[in-house]
Amino acid sequence: MSAGDTDSTDEAKGAEDTGETNDEAGADSPDRTPSGRVDVCVVGAGPAGGLVAHRLAERGHDVVVLEAGPRFDPAERLERMERAIRPSADDRSVWAMGGPRDAFTTPGERFYPLNVARVKGVGGSTLHWQGMVMRLHESDFRRESRNGVAADWPVDYETLAPYYAEAEAALGVAGASDNPFAPPRDDPHPLPAFEPSYSDSLFAEACERVGVTTHSVPNARNSEPYDGRSACVGFGTCKPVCPSGAKYTAESHVEKAEQAGARVLDQVPVQRLEHDAAGERVEAAVYATPESEEFRQEARAFVLACGGVENPRLLLLSASEQYPDGLANSSGAVGRYFMDHLFAGMGGTVEKRTRQNHVGFITTESHQFYDDPGAGAKGTDGAIPATDADLGPIKLEFLNYAGPSPVEMALGAETWGDDLLSQLREGYGNHVAMGALVGQLPRAENRISLDPERTDDHGNPVPAIHWRVDDRTKRTLKRANEIQRRILEAMGVDIQWSVGPDNTGPAYHHMGTTRMGTDPESSVVDSRLRTHDLSNLWIPSSSAFVTSGAMNPTLTIAALALRVADDLDSRL
Amino acid sequence: MELTRRDALAALAGGGIAVGSVGALAWDRLDEMDDADAADEKSSSVPTGETLVALAEAVYPSAVENVGEFVETYVVGRASARPEYERGVVETAALVEEYAAEWFGAPVSELSREDRDELLRQMGVETADPIPDGRPAQRVRYYVVNELQYALYTSPTGGKLVGIENPQGHAGGTDSYRRGPKR
Ligand SMILES: Cc1cc2nc3c(=O)[nH]c(=O)nc-3n(C[C@H](O)[C@H](O)[C@H](O)COP(=O)(O)OP(=O)(O)OC[C@H]3O[C@@H](n4cnc5c(N)ncnc54)[C@H](O)[C@@H]3O)c2cc1C
Numbered sequence: 037m038s039a040g041d042t043d044s045t046d047e048a049k050g051a052e053d054t055g056e057t058n059d060e061a062g063a064d065s066p067d068r069t070p071s072g073r074v075d076v077c078v079v080g081a082g083p084a085g086g087l088v089a090h091r092l093a094e095r096g097h098d099v100v101v102l103e104a105g106p107r108f109d110p111a112e113r114l115e116r117m118e119r120a121i122r123p124s125a126d127d128r129s130v131w132a133m134g135g136p137r138d139a140f141t142t143p144g145e146r147f148y149p150l151n152v153a154r155v156k157g158v159g160g161s162t163l164h165w166q167g168m169v170m171r172l173h174e175s176d177f178r179r180e181s182r183n184g185v186a187a188d189w190p191v192d193y194e195t196l197a198p199y200y201a202e203a204e205a206a207l208g209v210a211g212a213s214d215n216p217f218a219p220p221r222d223d224p225h226p227l228p229a230f231e232p233s234y235s236d237s238l239f240a241e242a243c244e245r246v247g248v249t250t251h252s253v254p255n256a257r258n259s260e261p262y263d264g265r266s267a268c269v270g271f272g273t274c275k276p277v278c279p280s281g282a283k284y285t286a287e288s289h290v291e292k293a294e295q296a297g298a299r300v301l302d303q304v305p306v307q308r309l310e311h312d313a314a315g316e317r318v319e320a321a322v323y324a325t326p327e328s329e330e331f332r333q334e335a336r337a338f339v340l341a342c343g344g345v346e347n348p349r350l351l352l353l354s355a356s357e358q359y360p361d362g363l364a365n366s367s368g369a370v371g372r373y374f375m376d377h378l379f380a381g382m383g384g385t386v387e388k389r390t391r392q393n394h395v396g397f398i399t400t401e402s403h404q405f406y407d408d409p410g411a412g413a414k415g416t417d418g419a420i421p422a423t424d425a426d427l428g429p430i431k432l433e434f435l436n437y438a439g440p441s442p443v444e445m446a447l448g449a450e451t452w453g454d455d456l457l458s459q460l461r462e463g464y465g466n467h468v469a470m471g472a473l474v475g476q477l478p479r480a481e482n483r484i485s486l487d488p489e490r491t492d493d494h495g496n497p498v499p500a501i502h503w504r505v506d507d508r509t510k511r512t513l514k515r516a517n518e519i520q521r522r523i524l525e526a527m528g529v530d531i532q533w534s535v536g537p538d539n540t541g542p543a544y545h546h547m548g549t550t551r552m553g554t555d556p557e558s559s560v561v562d563s564r565l566r567t568h569d570l571s572n573l574w575i576p577s578s579s580a581f582v583t584s585g586a587m588n589p590t591l592t593i594a595a596l597a598l599r600v601a602d603d604l605d606s607r608l
Numbered sequence: 609m610e611l612t613r614r615d616a617l618a619a620l621a622g623g624g625i626a627v628g629s630v631g632a633l634a635w636d637r638l639d640e641m642d643d644a645d646a647a648d649e650k651s652s653s654v655p656t657g658e659t660l661v662a663l664a665e666a667v668y669p670s671a672v673e674n675v676g677e678f679v680e681t682y683v684v685g686r687a688s689a690r691p692e693y694e695r696g697v698v699e700t701a702a703l704v705e706e707y708a709a710e711w712f713g714a715p716v717s718e719l720s721r722e723d724r725d726e727l728l729r730q731m732g733v734e735t736a737d738p739i740p741d742g743r744p745a746q747r748v749r750y751y752v753v754n755e756l757q758y759a760l761y762t763s764p765t766g767g768k769l770v771g772i773e774n775p776q777g778h779a780g781g782t783d784s785y786r787r788g789p790k791r
């Protein structure tokens with residue numbers, strides 16, 4: 037649950053061990069030569085790239101998508117699930133991350149496990165993701181004016197609200213309007229929320245005792261059939277792989293984009309962007325093919341959608357005589373202000389059956405400590421103490437997969453037969469756990485840079501992640517633990533583990549590295565996600581987030597992507 | 609607790625094998641394939657099915673009934689859909705027979721439950737990592753023990769032994785997580 041202390045050499049080795057090449061598309065090699073100059077070139081086929089490509093292709097624009105990773109065959113999802121459960125292949129190998137292609141270094145204070153934190157392939161990191169999708173709060177857009185920290189976003193919640201609604205429809209979000217802490221919304225979610233779990237009901241009672249209000253969780257996961265995809269059937273392995281297709285992955289929008297006429301090339305990592313003589317426009321994306329050829333794709337507009345680590349890396353790799361510090365980097369902010377959400381958790385056992393591990397997603401949260409993390413609460417039989425410490429927002433989660441899953445225990449056990457069965461009965465059945473997300477503030481020293489000492493499979497310097505967790509974040513994690521402890525104690529839990537300030541790990545949300553702002557001196561993109569320096573380059577990504585909030589980022593990424601698609605549509 | 613063919617089919621489906629496509633799942637199918645593909649590598653004349661069922665009886669809890677049919681359906685289903693698995697399981701079963709002959713002077717199926725258990729433990733299978741092309745103990749862990757455990761504990765009946773009727777890896781729907789414990 038914490039980041040662990042492997043180093044990046046191990047990461048690379050992990051993937052080699054799987055014997056998997058990144059060439060999953062098979063032997064027959066599709067045409068990967070460039071198209072003539074197109075309207076839009078999208079780099080990266082995750083949710084950001086997929087949504088932009090789909091919207092624009094649907095509106096008649098000529099779109100090419102360049103994706104570094106492979107297409108993963110949907111027919112192999114069940115085998116991937118088995119690989120995820122069986123110990124012969126670890127989590128990493130399920131989506132073939134690692135090896136020279138994905139090498140990185142972490143010279144910062146803390147190790148960052150980058151290759152478990154992303155996926156390269158059509159669908160991007162949503163292949164592996166959990167699929168919790170909530171809107172940021174109004175307060176998240178105004179941290180400076182509201183709390184005197186960091187900076188305000190150059191857009192507000194009201195501007196993004198219609199795009200949030202569109203994003204919820206696109207991803208197929210199952211949710212309910214029972215969350216009293218959520219920002220205002222006009223319409224219900226497109227799909228009904230998943231009902232609370234049995235263990236949620238145990239938590240709800242305990243929360244009432246200490247004055248904490250619980251509510252449903254919006255999930256990008258079909259509670260009913262939606263958009264040609266199945267309803268959830270309860271495989272319970274959502275992260276890293278949902279075999280039924282009930283969990284949204286961006287493969288869905290990439291496929292729709294193709295149906296609408298977009299051309300999608302896989303296994304073509306973009307090496308650099310090239311600009312015109314005036315240094316005002318991007319002219320071409322230079323990409324490599326599996327056959328080691330290099331091609332230039334020209335376009336009228338470029339959309340960078342490689343995620344919060346590769347977006348800044350590609351800009352830095354695109355340094356030119358005119359822009360020696362990298363493209364779109366006259367502010368020097370490219371790669372800086374890297375943020376992630378940090379995990380706080382606590383769990384143990386109760387004298388009751390808790391029925392965990394039936395499904396792999398969560399159905400109850402509490403956002404009570406989001407806008408006011410220091411507020412106290414008073415319940416029917418206990419309380420959460422108030423504090424006036426300077427804290428960031430906290431999102432509390434109640435897990436449905438606490439403790440071991442019997443099949444995983446059996447596969448790793450050092451025994452079998454009746455002996456194993458009694459171990460399983462002993463080990464499974466009474467666990468409960470809570471999680472929480474806490475955000476970091478943007479700090480210039482937390483950043484993605486290029487490592488001059490190490491290169492990837494194409495000879496490009498690998499990303500170096502400089503990352504540390506500051507005191508305010510640690511304080512907020514401690515506060516999250518304090519609330520968790522009160523709730524678990526009210527539930528009569530024998531607390532056996534906790535993850536807090538000293539052993540926390542990242543939630544794999546890469547934010548801040550091409551930050552948005554009105555001032556070209558201190559930000560990379562403007563309020564409409566266009567770079568200040570180059571007039572035809574857009575970056576709809578969590579890399580544009582000014583602050584992190586404590587909500588999982590992808591719904592906001594999707595909303596930004598849809599807004600960029602609208603803007604591009606009207607400009608082209 | 610009685611294992612059923614349906615449990616085996618559910619476990620197969622969880623591994624990505626659409627059972628309609630593989631026809632009748634009986635050991636003789638595997639033996640036919642044995643002869644065709646794996647015979648050269650095979651170092652024992654004991655039929656693979658006999659060895660695997662005998663080992664499953666030691667690896668599964670004693671409360672489990674109808675192990676024979678369950679293992680037959682599962683293993684033959686997997687082997688029919690995946691040739692490399694078929695070869696691995698046939699060879700590995702034969703390997704265990706070699707050890708049984710050497711150490712106990714009899715085929716696995718003629719050993720008591722205790723001796724079968726002992727045979728696996730002496731081979732070092734309890735602590736071996738599951739590695740398909742590893743040392744003998746690692747191969748047995750991969751192709752026999754973990755294969756059998758995966759089949760059992762992703763099936764509803766296997767899950768129920770532990771108190772989870774919709775175990776991970778089984779598409780048991782979205783009702784079970786909401787239900788409280790029985791009794
Ligand atoms: C384990 C895990 C759990 C998660 N759970 C959640 C969750 O519950 N909720 C949530 O909101 N978020 C979650 N996330 C985060 C979520 O997956 C990301 O926020 C989201 O996928 C980002 O979308 P994106 O399109 O910006 O980037 P990505 O999805 O990362 O896609 C970027 C794509 O660009 C490609 N690319 C990179 N460099 C290049 C290049 N040079 N040339 C061409 N292509 C390139 C990559 O191969 C990749 O396919 C989770 C992530 C992980 C890893």
Ligand code: SF4
Pocket residue numbers: 257267268269270271272273274275277278279280281282283395396397
């Ligand atoms: S529980 Fe998760 S993995 Fe299973 S079908 Fe539902 S979404 Fe997919």
